[in-house]
Structures are given as structure tokens and as C-alpha cells.
Amino acid sequence: MTAQKDQLGVGIVGCGNISGAYFRGLTRFDGLRIAGCTDLSEELARAAGDRYGVPVYDSVEALAAADDVDILVNLTPPLAHESVTRTLLATGKHVFTEKPLTASFATAAPLVAEARERGVLFGSAPDTFLGSAGQTARAAVDAGLIGEVIGASAFVTHSKAELWHPDPTFLFTRGGGPALDMGPYYIAALVNLLGPVASVAASARIGSPVRPVSTPGRRVDSIEVRIPTHASATLDFASGAIGTVLASFDVWDHNLPFIELYGSQGTLSVPDPNNYDDTVRVRLHDEAEWRELPAVIDGFTCGVPEELLPLRGPGVADLAAAITGEPFRTSSDFALHVLEVLDAIANGTDGAQALTTTCERPEPATATWRSAVTEETATA
Numbered sequence: 001m002t003a004q005k006d007q008l009g010v011g012i013v014g015c016g017n018i019s020g021a022y023f024r025g026l027t028r029f030d031g032l033r034i035a036g037c038t039d040l041s042e043e044l045a046r047a048a049g050d051r052y053g054v055p056v057y058d059s060v061e062a063l064a065a066a067d068d069v070d071i072l073v074n075l076t077p078p079l080a081h082e083s084v085t086r087t088l089l090a091t092g093k094h095v096f097t098e099k100p101l102t103a104s105f106a107t108a109a110p111l112v113a114e115a116r117e118r119g120v121l122f123g124s125a126p127d128t129f130l131g132s133a134g135q136t137a138r139a140a141v142d143a144g145l146i147g148e149v150i151g152a153s154a155f156v157t158h159s160k161a162e163l164w165h166p167d168p169t170f171l172f173t174r175g176g177g178p179a180l181d182m183g184p185y186y187i188a189a190l191v192n193l194l195g196p197v198a199s200v201a202a203s204a205r206i207g208s209p210v211r212p213v214s215t216p217g218r219r220v221d222s223i224e225v226r227i228p229t230h231a232s233a234t235l236d237f238a239s240g241a242i243g244t245v246l247a248s249f250d251v252w253d254h255n256l257p258f259i260e261l262y263g264s265q266g267t268l269s270v271p272d273p274n275n276y277d278d279t280v281r282v283r284l285h286d287e288a289e290w291r292e293l294p295a296v297i298d299g300f301t302c303g304v305p306e307e308l309l310p311l312r313g314p315g316v317a318d319l320a321a322a323i324t325g326e327p328f329r330t331s332s333d334f335a336l337h338v339l340e341v342l343d344a345i346a347n348g349t350d351g352a353q354a355l356t357t358t359c360e361r362p363e364p365a366t367a368t369w370r371s372a373v374t375e376e377t378a379t380a
Contacts, residue, residue, distance in 0.1 A: 006031070007030075007031055007032060007033040008031060008032055008033070008070040008071060008320050008323070009033055009034075009035030009036075009066070009068040009069045009070050009071070010026060010032055010033065010034050010035060010069070010070070010071050010072075010073055010316060011034075011035055011036050011037065011038070011057075011063045011064065011066070011069040011071070011072045011073065011093075012034060012036070012037040012038075012048070012054075012073050012075060013037075013038055013039075013060055013063065013072055013073060013074050013075060013076065013084060013088065014039055014074060014075035014076040014077075014084075015037055015038075015039040015041070015044040015045050015047070015048040015075070016039070016044065016075065016076075016077070018075055018098060018312070019037075019048060019075050020048075021310045021311055021312040022073060022075060022312045022313060022316075023048065023051075023052040023054075024308055024311055025300075025310075025311035025312045025313035026312075026313045026316060026317075028300070028311070028313060029313060029316075029317045029320075031317070031320060032313075032316065032317060032320060033068075034052065034054045035054070035055070035066060035068045035069045036054055036055040036056065036057050036063050036066060036069060037049055037052075037054055037055075037056060037057070037063070038056065038057040038058065038059060038060055038062070038063045042058070045057075060072075060084070060087055060088065060091070061087075061091070064088070064091035064092075064093050065091075069093065070093065070094060070320075070323075071093065071094045071095070071096060071316060071319060071320065072088045072091065072093045072094070072095050072096070073095075073096045073097070073098075073316060074088060074095065074096070074097035074098060075098050076098075077170070077175075078098075078099075078100060078102075078103050078170075078175045078176075078180065079103050079170075079174070079175040081097055081098075081100070081101065081102045081103065082102040082103065082107045082108070082111065085097055085102070085111050085122075086111060086114070089111065089114055089115055089118060089120060089122065092118065092120060093120065094120050094121040094122070094123075094319060094323065095115070095120065095121075095122050095123070096122075096123045096124065096125075096315060096316050096319050096330075097122075097123075097124050097125070098124075098125050099124060099125040099126050099184040099185075099335070100124075100180050100184050100335075100339055100342065101124045101332065101335045101336060101338075101339050102339075103174060103175035103180070104175075104339075104343060105336070105339050105340045105342075105343040108332075108335075108336055108339050109336060111332070112332045112333065112336050115332060121319055121322055121323060121328065121331075122331070122332040123315055123316075123318065123319040123322075123328065123330040123331055123332060123335070124315070124330060124332055124334075124335035125184070125312070125315050125330070125335075126184045126185045126188045126273070126315075127312075127314045127315030127318065127329075127330045128185055128188075128189070128273055128274060128275060128276050129188050129189050129192040129273065129362070130276070130300075130314040130315070130318065130329065130330070130365045131275070131276025131277050131299065131300050131301075131314070132276065132277045132278075132295040132296070132297050132298065132299040132300070133270065133271050133273075133275065133276065133277055133278045133279070133280055133295075134189055134192055134193075134270075134273065134276075135295075135296055135297050135364060135365050136280045136293050136294075136295050136296045136297075137189075137193060137261075137268060137270045137280045138192055138193055138364055139296045139364065140268055140280065140282060140293060141193050141194075141261065141268070142364070144265075145263075145265075145266070145268070145282060145284075146261060146262075146263030146264070146265050146266040146267060146268050146282065146284070147263040147264030147265030147266065148263060148264045149193075149194060149239070149241045149261050149262070149263050150241060150242070150262055150263060150264060151241060151242050151243065151244070151261075151262040152190060152193075152194060152235075152241055152242075152243040152244070152259065152260065152261045152262065153243065153244045153245075153257070153259070153260050153262075154186040154187075154189075154190060154243065154244070154245045154246070154258070154259045155245075155246045155251075155254070155256040155257065155258065155259075156178050156179070156182050156183050156186050156245070156246065156247040156248070157178075157246075157248060157251040157252075157254060157256065158178075158248065158249050158250070158251055158252050159181070159182065159249075160252065162211055162212065162213045162214060162215065162223075163214060163215060164215055165213075165215060166215050166217055166218050166219045166220075167213075167218065167219040167220050168213065168223065169220060169223050171249070172211060172223050172224075172225045172226060172227060172229070172249075173226045173227060174226065174227060176227060177227045177228060177229060177247075177249070177346050178229065178230075178231065178247040178248050178249050178346075179231060179247045179342045179343075179345045179346035180342055180346060182247075182274065183245075183247050183342050183345065183346075184335075184338060184339075184342060185273040185274045186245070186247075186258075186259060186273050187245075187338045187341050187342055188273070188334075188335075188338050189259060189270065189273040190235070190237075190243060190259065191334070191337065191338060191341075191359070191361065191362075192361070192362050193261065193270075194237045194239050194241050194243070194261075194361075195237060195238055195239045195361040196237070196238050196337055196355075196357075196358040196359050196361070197235050197236065197237055197238070197243075197337070197341050197355055198236050198237065198238045198354065198355060199235075199236045199352045199353060199354045199355060200233055200234070200235055200236075200341055200344035200345065200349060200352070200353050200355065201233065201234045201349055201351060201352040201353065202231055202232065202233035202234070202344055202345045202347075202348050202349045202353075203231065203232055203233075203348050203349075204228035204230065204231035204232075204345070204346060204347060204348035205228055205229075205230055205231075205348075206225050206227070206228055206229055206230075207225075207229045207230045207248075207249065207250035208225065208229075208250070209224070209225050210222050210223065210224055210225065211223040211225060227346070228346060228347065228348065229248065229249040229250055230247075230248040230249070230250045230251075231245075231246070231247045231248065231345050231346060231348065232244075232245070232246050232247075233245045233246075233247075233344070233345045234352075235341065236352070238358070241261075245345060247345055247346070257269060258270060258271055258272050258273065259271075259273060265284055265285055266282055266283055266284035266285055266287070267282070267283050268280065268281075268282050269281040269282070269283075269290065275301075276299065276300040276301055276311075276314070277295075277299030277300060277301050277302060279292050279293075280292070280293045280295075281293065297365065300313075300314055314365075315330040318330045318365075327362070327363035329362035329363060329365060330362075331359075333357075333359045333360070334359045334360070334362060336357055336359075337355070337357045337358060337359040340355050340356065340357050341355065
């Protein structure tokens with residue numbers, strides 16, 4: 001393990017369900033060290049501190065004031081992202097937030113501007129496109145394996161939360177919906193592969209106005225739906241490719257792919273973008289069968305026991321590398337552009353809507369952040 005003076009300290013803000021994936025995942029990077037955590041719930045913070053052996057602070061301000069904290073990671077619920085991120089940026093520390101950047105494009109844009117004015121780095125999940133699947137697909141596109149990419153499709157379908165979550169109300173009100181819930185993974189993957197989007201045309205509607213909840217031990221019996229739950233969109237990419245996106249909580253069962261790219265010489269099949277590591281397949285026009293592509297980088301979750309998954313952390317490591325001048329792939333400019341696309345899909349548009357943002361297509365993730373990953377398996 002690298003000496004402590006060579007490590008950047010990470011402060012975790014929010015010790016809820018997703019925090020374990022970060023506490024475990026960040027231990028895989030020998031250039032990072034979790035320096036402390038905090039939560040509005042003292043009970044949650046103490047439980048996390050005891051389990052992972054890190055100091056517990058009674059406030060964000062106290063955590064940020066610690067000399068060994070360089071990066072603050074916001075793991076609070078989406079509706080809290082705006083207020084919490086504003087507090088974190090005011091500390092003068094670098095900030096990384098879980099997806100989405102905030103619950104809407106309108107609230108996110110001022111935070112991106114504020115981070116720029118303060119001279120701090122501001123990054124955001126999703127970072128799964130940095131994994132072996134996203135990077136293998138990116139390498140195939142860059143090499144021209146399927147020729148010119150003419151079109152793409154992405155299908156963001158139901159997680160069936162009414163069957164397993166005790167209270168999935170948050171998914172059916174402001175800040176939720178299929179676009180903002182799982183859509184960030186898909187749109188980030190597409191922008192990584194094809195570059196920025198120029199315009200979006202979308203239609204959206206509420207499917208069922210009331211959703212019954214049948215989860216054993218549920219806290220609610222039904223949900224009044226307050227936002228669109230079914231959306232279909234056409235994305236015109238600046239590259240000339242045309243994308244078709246379906247985002248729906250009303251598609252329960254299907255035989256749809258996750259993401260496909262259609263090129264002048266073949267088709268590329270990209271696996272679930274919610275995961276870092278999986279198999280990318282290709283079938284060229286003159287080939288009789290699909291074939292798997294060898295991964296261009298090692299998997300982030302390879303060798304990790306199932307009970308320790310999921311893991312998160314590459315985005316935080318990407319920000320840490322950017323502090324020293326390396327490419328910043330998970331920047332807030334990238335996330336803000338993704339969020340503007342998602343906003344248009346979620347709310348529908350009146351014809352084709354030209355986007356007000358753009359971003360650089362992220363640099364391929366070669367050895368820059370991968371070199372910081374230890375060979376040891378993450379521990380609970």
C-alpha cells in the first residue's frame with residue numbers, strides 16, 4: 001500500500017444504501033484513502049464508521065475542515081444533491097457526486113458554474129463507462145470496427161421496484177422517473193461512444209396514474225404517480241449518428257437489448273451500462289454469428305466475490321488523477337450535458353429541441369486511473 005502521504009483523502013457524505021459500494025470500492029485504489037464520513041443520521045454514520053474503520057464527523061463542515069480530506073463524495077438522495085453539493089463546493093474542496101448531478105438541468109447548471117469560479121474540480125457519476133465493457137466498446141468504435149456509426153438504440157426498462165422496494169415513492173415523483181433513475185448510465189455510455197448530442201425530440205406520458213406496491217413488509221400500498229413514466233426519444237448526435245431511446249417504467253417484460261450501435265459494416269452490442277465489466281459482442285455484415293470482443297482493460301470487479309458487489313470508485317479515482325493534470329472524464333461538464341439530454345427525454349419536447357450544452361467526448365480510459373488499482377480483492 002502506498003504511504004499515507006502519497007494518498008488523497010476522501011470524505012464520504014451520506015452513509016445510506018449506496019455508501020457500502022464506495023467504502024468497499026475505494027479500497028481498491030492505492031492512491032486513495034477514506035478519511036472520514038458523515039450523515040444527517042448519526043446512527044447511519046456511526047454504523048458505517050464502525051464497519052469500515054473510518055472516523056465519523058458530526059457535520060459536513062467538520063469533515064471538510066479535516067486536513068487529510070481532499071475530495072468530498074456526495075452520496076445523498078437525488079433530491080438533496082443540489083443543496084448538499086452547494087455546501088460541499090463552498091468548503092473549497094474537490095467534489096464528486098452520485099448520479100444524477102441534481103434533480104434537474106436548471107438546478108445543476110449554476111453548480112457547475114460555481115465550481116468553475118471557485119477553481120475546484122466537480123465530478124459526477126455515472127462512471128461505469130470507465131469499465132472494461134465501456135472501454136472495449138469505445139475501442140471498437142474508434143478503430144472503425146463496424147464502420148461509420150449510423151444509428152444507435154438504448155432501452156431503459158423497468159426495475160420492478162414495486163415488487164422489492166418497501167417504499168418506491170421517490171421513483172414516481174420529482175427527481176425520479178426512468179430517465180433520471182437508470183437513464184444516466186445509458187446516456188453517459190452513448191456520449192462516451194458517439195460524442196455529444198446536438199438535439200433531442202421526445203414524447204413522454206404517465207402510464208398508470210396509481211401504482212400498487214406488493215413488496216413484502218412494504219411501507220405503502222400504492223403510489224400516486226406525479227411524473228411521466230414512459231418516454232420515447234430521438235437523439236441527433238453532433239457526429240451525425242441518430243439514436244433511439246426508450247425510457248419506461250411501463251415496460252415490465254421484453255426481449256430488448258441494452259445498447260446497440262448500427263454501423264455501415266456491422267452491429268455492436270453493448271451490455272448493461274449499470275455494470276463496469278461485461279462482454280461486448282459484434283457481428284459484421286459478412287459474419288454468420290455474433291462474436292465476443294476481448295476486453296481492452298482489466299475489469300474493475302474481476303475477482304471480487306459476489307457478496308461484496310456492487311463496487312464503485314473509478315469516478316473518484318478519475319477526479320483524483322485530474323487533480324494532477326490527467327484527463328477528467330467524469331467532469332461536471334460531461335454530466336451536465338448528459339442531464340440536459342435526460343431532462344428533454346423525461347419531460348418531452350415540442351419538436352426537436354436544440355441543446356444548450358455540449359462536452360468533450362471523454363478520453364479513452366487506458367492506464368491513467370487503472371494503474372492505481374491494487375491487486376488485492378476488496379474486503380467487506
